Amino acid sequence: MTGLTAETPPGSGSAKTLDGWLRRWGPGRRARVVMIGVVLAVSAPAVTTLGLAGSAAASTGDSSVYAWGQGVSGQLGNEATVNRSSPVLSALSQVAQVSGGDVHTVAVRADGTAWAWGDNAYGDLGDGTTQDSSVPVQVAGLTGIVQVAAGEYYNLALRSDGTVWAWGWNPEGQLGDGTTVTRHTPVKVAGLSGVTKIAVGGYHSMALRSNGTVMAWGNNGYGEIGDGTTTRRTTPVVIHGLTKVTQIAAGWSHSLALRSDGSVMAWGDNHYGEVGDGTTTQRAAPVKVAGLSGVTQIAAGGGHSLALRSDGTVRAWGANEHGQLGDGTTTHRHTPVNVSGLTNVAQVSASANDSFALRSNGTVMAWGNNACGKLGDGTTTQRLRPVAVHALSSATQISAGFWHTLAKVGPPKVTAKAAITGSRIAGDKLTCKATFLAASSVKYSWSRDTTTISGATAATYTPVAGDAGHKVTCTVFGNNTYGTTSTSAAISVYARFTTGTPPVAQTGKYFIYRFTATGYSAAKVTLVSGTLPPGMQLATGGTLSGTPTRAGAYTFILQAAGGTAPTARGAKSVVVRAPAKFTSATTPVAHAGKYYIFRFPTTGSPAPKVTRASGSLPPGLKLATGGTLSGTPTRKGTYKFTLKATNGVGTPATATKTVTVR
Secondary structure: OOOEOOOOOOOOEEEEEOOOOEEEEOOOOOOOOOOOOOOOOOOOHHHHHOOOOOOOEEEEEOOEEEEEEOOOOOOOOOOOOOOEEEEEEOOOOOEEEEEEOOOEEEEEEOOOOEEEEEOOOOOOOOOOOOOOEEEEEEOOOOOOEEEEEEOOOEEEEEEOOOOEEEEEOOOOOOOOOOOOOOEEEEEEOOOOOOEEEEEEOOOEEEEEEOOOOEEEEEOOOOOOOOOOOOOOEEEEEEOOOOOOEEEEEEOOOEEEEEEOOOOEEEEEOOOOOOOOOOOOOOEEEEEEOOOOOOEEEEEEOOOEEEEEEOOOOEEEEEOOOOOOOOOOOOOOEEEEEEOOOOOOEEEEEEOOOEEEEEEOOOOEEEEEOOHHHOOOOOOOOOEEEEEEOOOOOOEEEEEEOOOEEEEEEOOOEEEEEEEEEOOOEOOOOEEEEEEEEOOOEEEEEEEEOOEEOOOOOOOEEOOOHHHOOOEEEEEEEEEEOOEEEEEEEEEEOEEEOOOOOOOOEEOOOOEEEEOOOOOOOOOEEEEEEEOOOOOEEEOOOOEEEEOOOOOEEEEEEEEEEOOOOOOEEEEEEEEEEEEEEEOOOOOOOEOOOOOEEEEOOEEEEOOOEEEEEEEOOOOOEEEOOOOEEEEOOOOOEEEEEEEEEEOOOOOOEEEEEEEEEO
């Protein structure tokens, strides 16, 4: 094997790799392979980051794992121990989530069990042995698992009850059981409950709780735990001052947290600017990453960090000696920069010197070091900008291990479940929308109650009268070569409110009109949405009355219910107009031979037209219909005239005005 500066005999120790990362191993462990020194940095790639649909989603088909990169310990899971520079299929089906660690892999199956493969020197596989395996073996005693995170010879697993379990190497207390004893089978992390996401770093662990706070434990030499100290913690401690967190990510010796407002906090080692605050100062407590907003997912690498924004672009900062920032350079960055040429990204993942992006079409892009073919482009050539992983499509989750990379493939994942928009009134068009990750095609089906509506296979549907009083459902199907995923939404359709159009109302004048619905005996009419004109009230019998006080066009939805007919709704509008009026204003003095302009102010809806009713304007001045008097007066004197304002509402307004020309 290559990469270590020296061959080291068995025993506890460390060595520096050729890429500059310090590596450690425990008693009896020979430095037989080079590790890139960072754990998977995506806190919950498939379960949380990608926004899976809730109860209104179902999949048919199977989910498998493809792997590439180093395979010497069997971490690719393909019954072999050779490196692969292009993806190969791992021997596990029905995969819900996968995580790449040091030289091992751990995955959750759809039944909530955990499986692992690869290196097992410290009980990494959790099967009670230290025997490596190139095929998946079941982690002992774990059920109800919803997320796993693989790290430096150890792992975490989150159960559906909010507890966390850990196994493997434990020199810094990263298992969180209050000891530094290595565990070959899972043990419960002490004092944790209500956990929704987990993340593991080089030798530290993190847990996000349902209240938006974060706990951490393990190594703290660089302040990566974030409790304001550099003291090692063998049980979880709270990161004070960090609230409203929605995601976490743990790098080799730094940590990230995404807050609900789209901002990112960071702390820990900052040698390369991986904290992103514009400095290289180590931070033992969270600080805000500079210049980031609209972030939806984060990933932390060996000495670099990634942030996915809501527009599908990616920002990166920190170490860049191998091009892992993807900006076409090898310059370290202390604040975020754009990754070149990436759009429509759904998830990011980072390793020590490499970065990965899963696009919404199910393809994967990679950039950085490429040792052992980890970028999956069929080479081992370093890449300063993103390149496509070979022959991989329909990916729904990615995970970057130290030397190997994983992609879960399977039926499309729902990223925004079905939603129907429109008035829900018979005769008005409805639009159904859902989004998927890794869908090669999308199809639609509409149904009335439980009966499919013939020919309704588009994203839009216009309910007919017969749909009134029934439930109309839109089902959206995302398809790819691995299967189909569907998501549905349903609405109730209302009959159309059949009343006529109300007359125009006038401010200051009493108004009354009764809305009636044909076929609704003694209907109860109510306001569903919108705004009535100020000064007016709607009675339950459907009468709108009152003296409006403000002009404008007011649109609202009324509902009629009564008898055996289906509930009816209708969009109605009332236009309120205001008569023309002149408002008081002092007319300025004009000067002969000097340009003059003044507008006589008026109110009214619609806008009044102003004309001269009598009298004479100063010679040289003209009156526009909008009420503006302008021009260059040619004769001195005092000129008195009467103006009239009309807008077709009520009685025209008149006003006598005087202009003095000096």
